[in-house]
Amino acid sequence: MQRDWCYKIVDGTQGQVASKTNCESVGGRLALISSQDEMNAARSYMQGYSGRAFIDGTDAAQEGVWLDAEGNAMPYSGWTVSEPNGGSGENCKGIAASEVFDVGCIGSQYATLGLCEQ
Numbered sequence: 001m002q003r004d005w006c007y008k009i010v011d012g013t014q015g016q017v018a019s020k021t022n023c024e025s026v027g028g029r030l031a032l033i034s035s036q037d038e039m040n041a042a043r044s045y046m047q048g049y050s051g052r053a054f055i056d057g058t059d060a061a062q063e064g065v066w067l068d069a070e071g072n073a074m075p076y077s078g079w080t081v082s083e084p085n086g087g088s089g090e091n092c093k094g095i096a097a098s099e100v101f102d103v104g105c106i107g108s109q110y111a112t113l114g115l116c117e118q
């Protein structure tokens with residue numbers, strides 16, 4: 001039986017850190033995707049949104065080493081083929097219905113939402 005995941009979209013135009021804050025302000029946290037099932041559920045949820053969303057995960061401290069917001073190794077990657085591809089210019093993790101990707105940590109046209117979980 002698949003676990004139910006409770007997601008919510010918040011504003012992410014100010015970047016990943018602001019997305020995390022926005023998630024916490026509504027009683028959740030920036031989504032940390034920890035399994036294939038959860039990734040599938042999150043991508044399915046994102047079908048309701050045309051934009052891309054920040055999720056937990058950054059390689060800002062050391063390029064190519066992805067950590068969660070608490071500095072732990074990521075439990076699951078789930079990158080779309082050819083991602084991550086941004087090198088030191090893209091140090092935050094994002095999700096859309098169609099892809100999981102690295103993106104710049106400051107808001108841009110490539111990520112305007114934040115995906116929260118609770």
Ligand SMILES: [Ca+2]
Nearest residue numbers: 087088090091
């Ligand atoms: Ca990077």
Ligand SMILES: [Ca+2]
Nearest residue numbers: 085086101102
């Ligand atoms: Ca990328």
